[in-house]
Amino acid sequence: MQQRFTRRSILKATAATVAGAAVAGSDLLDWSSAWAADSPFKPESGASLQVLRWKRFIQSEEDAFMELVAAFTKATGIEVEVLNESMDDVQPKSSVAVNVGAGPDLIWGLYSLPHLFPNRCTDLTDVADYLGGKYGGWVPAAETYGKSGDKWIGIPMCFGGNYINYRNSAIEKAGFKEVPQDLDGFLALCEAMKGGDMPAGMALGHATGDANAWVHWALWAHGAAMVDENDKVILNSPEAVAACEYVKKLYDAFIPGTASWNDGSNNKAFLAGEVGLTNNGISIYQKALVDGLDIQNDMDHAYYPVGPVGEPTEFHIAYPILVPTYTKFPNAAKAFIAFLMEAEQYNRWLEGSVAYLTHSLQAFEGNPIWTSDPKRKIFKEAANRTFVAGYKGSVGQKAASAIAEFIVVDMFANTATGQMSPADAVADATKKARRIYR
Amino acid sequence: MTDSTLRRSAVAMTGPGLWTRLNNDRNWLGFWFMLPAAAILVLFLTYPLGLGIWLSLTDASIGNPGKFVGILNFYEKECYGPDDCEIYGLFGDHVFWQSVWQTIFYTTVASVAKFAIGLYLALLLNNHLPFKAILRAVILLPFIVPTVLSAIAFWWIYDAQFSIISWSLTKLGLIDQYIDFLGDPWNARWSLIFANVWRGVPFVAITLLAGLQTVPPSLYEAATLDGAGRWQMFRHVTFPLLTPIIAVVMTFSVLFTFTDFQLIWAITRGGPANATHLMATLSYQRAILGGNMGEGAAISTAMIPFLLAAIMVSWFGLQRRKWQQGESDD
Structure with a gap:
């Protein structure tokens, strides 16, 4: 924007x-x-x-x-x-x-x-x-x-x-000096971190703030959106399927259990040294500062990578x-x-x-x-x-309903946990979106 | 003079007024005594139930009373093209059907487990045990703890990274990787059922224990004299006499489990990917969070037939003996 x-x-x-x-x-x-x-x-x-x-x-x-x-x-x-x-x-x-x-x-x-x-x-x-x-x-x-x-x-x-929070030591151990700003590079970083002590992990449960933030980024970064400018559902697209495939790969590289994470899970896991990369507000860093934790010197924040659409798609x-x-x-x-x-x-x-x-x-x-x-x-x-809720359409009651029902989060969670194929998950989410946007 | 005497007699013959008669009549008195209870039932039960059913037939949203839409919240067909039609409303909503299936599964498994464990504990506590009073108090603990507190405790117990169960099993060398209790759909369902059983067993156990203590010891003595074994005593003395209380306790248990909300909402919020949504949680999500009051009310209304069926089964299945209804058993 x-x-x-x-x-x-x-x-x-x-x-x-x-x-x-x-x-x-x-x-x-x-x-x-x-x-x-x-x-x-x-x-x-x-x-x-x-x-x-x-x-x-x-x-x-x-x-x-x-x-x-x-x-x-x-x-x-x-x-x-x-x-x-x-x-x-x-x-x-x-x-x-x-x-x-x-x-x-x-x-x-x-x-x-x-x-x-x-x-x-x-x-x-x-x-x-x-x-x-x-x-x-x-x-x-x-x-x-x-x-x-x-x-x-x-x-x-x-x-x-809500940005990428990372431990400097964790990404360095994975062979990176900074968080890559392209999708492939970011996936490569997460996959490289999987082998270390502190893998990456982002919430894929019904977490209002953190889960919605990164899954919408992933969806929009691939050029997909739930609706067009006229609030017509356009989710069922190759771009959305590509986004699901991408998130599935990320999920496989994450620490196990992120499908159950809520808004507090990543904070706990990051501060406990269980994960070396997540998405969050600045509250983790502030907690480290206030409590005088060593982690404050070993962490920083990064933008979400930019996808094929060529502009930031943050939420x-x-x-x-x-x-x-x-x-x-x-x-x-x-x-x-x-x-x-x-x-x-x-x-x-x-x-x-x-x-x-x-x-x-x-x-x-x-x-x-x-x-x-x-x-x-x-x-x-x-x-x-930031993009707004309901992008590319209006930010009305229907957009609020779609967020409240975690349609995008569940679409990715269904794919990531192997409950559905990417195409089926997109079709399923499309049906849910149509129910709201009709 | 004569006229006035007649008038006085007529007044005397009219007897007590309507109000006095209504106050003294046994049937009307019963009516007066029942009136407060009826008012409470109408105000707090019939009205909300009626309002819920009415809302399910409207397109009400938050702050908007909506208009009557018939059964569109339950069934609606909409076509986008010649071969591109969708069934909307609950009938075509697979998340709703998923929640129906999950609610039935959750209720059935949890209720059976609660009954089996509760009955076992009740029989155990009905014996002469040392520290019997303390044991009975301890058994009640899960029921005393507020649901949300126990739900938060279970949330920690099931945490993907900090689970005490996973930690213990890892330390014992039994597993290499922490168990994904709430991230895997089936693990999440079983985890929630366990939490519900843990919380619900005391209610069943203590109520059945109360029932057991009403069984006259003379019946056991007679059975012993007739040479009955322990199983025969349970089968032919204990169980038949317990059936009325079983009917009541299991009716309540099934109703509480079917309408469970707090445990699910505090632990999974219906996730992962709707795998643990019950009808109650889905109704709340659609109505209050999603703003679609009509649709949420439709889901709640859809719970009524299931609840009625559960009541009928336990009532007519377990209370069919005439003597339980005040008549002689033939």
Whole structure:
């Protein structure tokens, strides 16, 4: 996906970043109070907010987030209760809340969550326009995830980069100095690692984040996609079969058992030295840093290889926040979102997230976190490099259903575990996709 | 004067009012006492069941009540070309049929195993053993532990890289490579059945033990005097007297197993490649995660005939004796 910078957006971004930096040293409370007075979003009197968010993976991210929440409360007098749920539980909880018409005032979930119930999301176009105008515009993927037609139904607060995590010693032992950036080279690396103490391994179970990230990369890298631009199912293609054959070879080179891995399995296996290459966010590296593990000096991150399509086909997690229409305090909710994403707040939070989260507004490219440690650098580009759920089609309810049902993950798992031939697995997945996209 | 006397008599002859009579009538009193129970049943059982069946006939999605679509969630044929037709709805959905097959297999194997092990443990605990009270308490432990906690424990036990079973067998030199408990479809199915049996045995064992203790010792004494062996005593005294409680306990056991959700969801989420999806987990995935409430409700509705059949089999199969229904046995 191409970055779309204009002279205007860069000027705005620079100005905003400079403004943020100038204020960074001043008292947060003073600034917050001034912001509340000038904010275009005037909360309802007596408002209080309940926020449902995904449970943090990085403690410093949550600490920074809660500081911002406290600052918002002090500045506006609005009490904010934050509910933490595991990543996989946010969607069911929000689905139930929206269905019964009662629950949190703000829901911060994953991928295309707002598109599961677009008519039950408050129009946030004014917030998106305000923030986009002030901070250099939204990255293209954020706009796709946030908008339903011309209306913004969610604000993609950030993205979660998911890249190749590898042990330097493991790939060197396999005869490589870096992770190859082509499909054949990457397969050769994994096959060479199989003979060593630390083979490669990537989740092929029902792992929402990690499994979806790498199997979609594999599918798209071969030029296949579930649907075309008109949401017509085009999965049944030679490219998809080739992708299955490729993943089967990768799976055979992996450590045994990856078909049962969930989102936490690869973290455990990597930190325990069981695998020397996997795909993940920056949480493994951060865990090594915080706990002072030696592994921090022997690991790094790499982009996913580029396939025959000739461009990155990465799939990173989007984190959109939405305001259900049942809320009694839509303006307070809008003020809360706008407050969090002002440079004075967002920069602190981005630093606290130590590159686990990537900005969705172009202005934050200059955040010091992206230059503080070379091992974090590639995560800066996650939001600009990612494809979106439902690619090449729309990012609507059907795309959300297809992800929730792990159609692509199961297609590859069926092939990898020998349950089906690549052609049968593709045909099977096509049928499932047609059921959703009809 | 006469008129007023007559009027008073007429008033006296009308007797107690309707409300008083309703309050004093035995049948109406029974009705009043049953009303709260009926209200609870209607509110918490009939209404959700009816709503579920109604949703299965709609195209409802999250936040959208949907419209009536008849049986399209169960059967629908759509053609893309002259020779390119697909059957949609549950009827043409092989993942659904896979989940049906898996649910029946899971329920059958786990229920039989739970019954056999539970009965064995109950017979064992019915004897005079040292530390009998402590043993009975220990047997109950798996049932006391919250399901999700035991599921997480099993998830670790079955972990591809950190399994205590694989580790032990490797250390003993019995295997070279860790067992892929949850990555292989059949291993995953058996692993989940084991976890379910481990969790469900105490319920069966303790309930059957309670049943065993109601068998009068005089019957065993009489059987002994007649020269019956231990097997004959079990076959002709213990088992017939246990059948009512077996019917109840196995009905509940089958229902709990058929509708199992937590163990599957916490350990495999239906994976690998849908190999461990039960109807309950698939329904949840389609309705709540996928947003297709109508389709999810259709899967739940499809569970009803199976559950009714299970109840009928255990009720009419095991409770056919007249004396069990309050009549004399002839």
